[in-house]
Amino acid sequence: MADPNARERGPGGPRLVAYTSAEGHYSLQKNAGLAGLGRRSVRAIQVDERGRMSVPALLEAIEADRRARHRPFLVNATAGTTVRGAFDPIARIAAVSRGEGLWLHVDGAFGGTLLLSPEHRHRLAGCERADSFAWDPHKMMGIPLQSSVLLVSRPGLLSACLDENAEYLFQSDPDELNPGRRSLQCGRPNDALKLWAAWQRLGDRGWAERVGRQVALARRAARLVDADPELLLVEEPASVNVCFEVPGARQRRRLREAGSGWAPEDRLRNSRRATGDPPRLREPGPRRGTFPRARTASTRVVLLTSGPRAPWAAPRQTPVRDLGGCRVGPRNQLLAPPGP
Numbered sequence: 001m002a003d004p005n006a007r008e009r010g011p012g013g014p015r016l017v018a019y020t021s022a023e024g025h026y027s028l029q030k031n032a033g034l035a036g037l038g039r040r041s042v043r044a045i046q047v048d049e050r051g052r053m054s055v056p057a058l059l060e061a062i063e064a065d066r067r068a069r070h071r072p073f074l075v076n077a078t079a080g081t082t083v084r085g086a087f088d089p090i091a092r093i094a095a096v097s098r099g100e101g102l103w104l105h106v107d108g109a110f111g112g113t114l115l116l117s118p119e120h121r122h123r124l125a126g127c128e129r130a131d132s133f134a135w136d137p138h139k140m141m142g143i144p145l146q147s148s149v150l151l152v153s154r155p156g157l158l159s160a161c162l163d164e165n166a167e168y169l170f171q172s173d174p175d176e177l178n179p180g181r182r183s184l185q186c187g188r189p190n191d192a193l194k195l196w197a198a199w200q201r202l203g204d205r206g207w208a209e210r211v212g213r214q215v216a217l218a219r220r221a222a223r224l225v226d227a228d229p230e231l232l233l234v235e236e237p238a239s240v241n242v243c244f245e246v247p248g249a250r251q252r253r254r255l256r257e258a259g260s261g262w263a264p265e266d267r268l269r270n271s272r273r274a275t276g277d278p279p280r281l282r283e284p285g286p287r288r289g290t291f292p293r294a295r296t297a298s299t300r301v302v303l304l305t306s307g308p309r310a311p312w313a314a315p316r317q318t319p320v321r322d323l324g325g326c327r328v329g330p331r332n333q334l335l336a337p338p339g340p
C-alpha cells in the first residue's frame with residue numbers, strides 16, 4: 001500500500017539528502033516531496049549577511065548527514081534568490097560538490113539572465129561546472145510566461161532519464177528534432193519560439209544592454225529609497241531586487257511622537273547618509289533563518305518597467321489610420337467598419 005507519509009518522510013532506507021540555501025526557492029522542497037524523496041530530505045543551509053549560502057555551513061551539514069548514515073546527493077546553488085536577488089558563491093560550492101561527489105544544480109531561474117551581460121556575468125562564476133542549470137527567460141528577460149530552460153552538462157542525459165520510446169508517437173523525426181523523447185511532458189506549447197523571436201530582434205548586444213540597464217535602474221531605485229526619510233534601504237541591491245522597509249503602524253506612531261523621520265535606532269542606521277559614507281545596512285556576520293519578509297518590501301526592476309519597449313512589440317507605426325474610410329489599428333486590424 002502507498003505510504004501516506006512518503007511526501008514528508010520519503011521512502012525507507014538511507015535517506016537521499018539535498019542542500020539548498022535557507023533563502024532558496026520553495027520548489028526544492030516541493031519537488032523533493034513529488035519525487036518521493038521526502039520534503040524533509042532538503043537541508044536549508046544558513047546564509048551570510050547578504051543572503052548567500054554559507055559554504056562552511058554546507059560542509060558541516062554534509063558531514064553531519066554522512067555521520068547519520070544518510071546519503072547526500074545534490075547541492076542546489078541559487079543564482080539570484082527570489083527576494084534579495086543574492087548569488088550563492090557557485091565556484092566554491094562547485095568545489096565542495098566535486099569533492100563530495102554530489103550533483104550540482106544551479107537555480108538561475110531568476111539571475112541566470114546576468115550571463116547575457118559581459119559586465120555582470122561574473123556573479124555566476126563557476127556555473128560552467130554545474131551538472132544542470134535552470135533559467136527562466138520569462139523572468140528578467142520579460143518573455144511572456146512561460147519560457148523555461150533546463151540545461152544539462154552531459155549530452156544524452158535527458159533522453160537517458162526520460163525517453164519512453166513510444167513507437168506510436170516517435171516514428172520519423174530524428175532524435176535531435178524530437179524534444180518529446182527528452183522532456184517531462186508529452187504535449188506542450190512552443191515556449192522556445194517567443195525567446196527565439198525576441199533574440200532575433202535584440203541580439204546578444206541588445207540583451208547585454210538591457211541587463212546593464214536593469215542593474216543600473218535597481219541601483220538608482222536604491223538611491224531614491226535611501227534618500228527618502230520614510231523608507232529604510234535594507235541592503236545594497238545584489239542585482240535587480242531592491243529591498244526596503246516601510247514603517248508599520250507601531251513604528252508610525254513612534255515616528256509621529258518623535259516628530260518626523262525614523263525612530264532613533266533606525267536613524268542611526270541611516271545617519272551615514274549625512275556623512276557621505278555608504279549607508280550602514282544590517283549588522284555584518286552570518287544570520288540564521290530567512291530574511292524578515294513580513295516587514296520588508298521588495299521590488300524587482302524588470303524589463304517591462306524600464307527603457308524602450310518590450311522586445312516582442314510590433315515595430316512603431318501610426319497608431320490609428322484611416323484606410324479607405326476604415327479606421328485601422330497599429331497591427332492593421334479593422335477598428336470600425338466603413339460607414340454606410
Ligand SMILES: Cc1ncc(COP(=O)(O)O)c(C=O)c1O
Pocket residue numbers: 025027078080081082107109110136148
Ligand atoms: C530563484 C527562483 N527559482 C525558481 C523559481 C520558480 O520559477 P518558475 O516556476 O516560474 O519556473 C522562482 C520564481 O520566482 C525563483 O525566484
